[in-house]
Amino acid sequence: MSARGDHVDQIMAQWRRQRPDLDVSPMGVIARISRLCRILERRIEDVYGTYGLNQAQFGVLAALRRAGPPYCLSPTSLYNSLLITSGAMTNRLERLTSAGLVGRVPDPDDGRSVLVALTDKGKRLIDEVLTAHYENEQRLLSALSQEKRRSLAQLLRALLIDFEDDPDSSPGSGHKRLLRAPPTIDEQVLPRHIR
Secondary structure (H helix, E strand, O other): OOOOOOHHHHHHHHHHHHOOOOOOHHHHHHHHHHHHHHHHHHHHHHHHHHOOOOHHHHHHHHHHHHOOOOOEEOHHHHHHHOOOOHHHHHHHHHHHHHOOOEEEEEEOOEEEEEEEEEOHHHHHHHHHHHHHHHHHHHHHOOOOOHHHHHHHHHHHHHHHHHHHOOHHHOHHHHHHHHHOOOOOOOOOOOOHHHO
8 A cells, every 4th residue: 555645635634733623534535535526527528528428418328228128218217317407408318319319209108208219329329438438437446456446335335325315315305405516625625614
């Protein structure tokens, strides 16, 4: 294990000197998750960009592909699975439809409704992007052994379940709150309340 510290270590050390009365250990987790999230999102977006997609468009295509044959879902199922508003979904679908990647088909169970379906072109593209995406994710996690990846995944799952079980963040009571952008952290990785 490397003895080299990261930027968060430096900030925590400064706060320990300036405010030894504070337990700044949560920053070691939260600031690193936040910083890693921004770095990883940029590197993942780079892969999508090489295929002419952004993360939002990838999310729609991936949700349809995960649904299995015939690769279609109702618009409501799509926006619920992606935790976005119906307006945001409409925007994404218009762009993907214009690109010939998805289409609207009649719902065989309800003649008044339509489903969103992957086109053949959309299925070919998402299959190609998925291969590149998962190869990229392997590279991004290459500093961790399989055992460390499993341990990290278990720890993050426990934390996420705790937040998902929080009644203030359940879809019925706080769904809109979850859709808002998280508070930003400046380049020094300091939350506003401690800058």
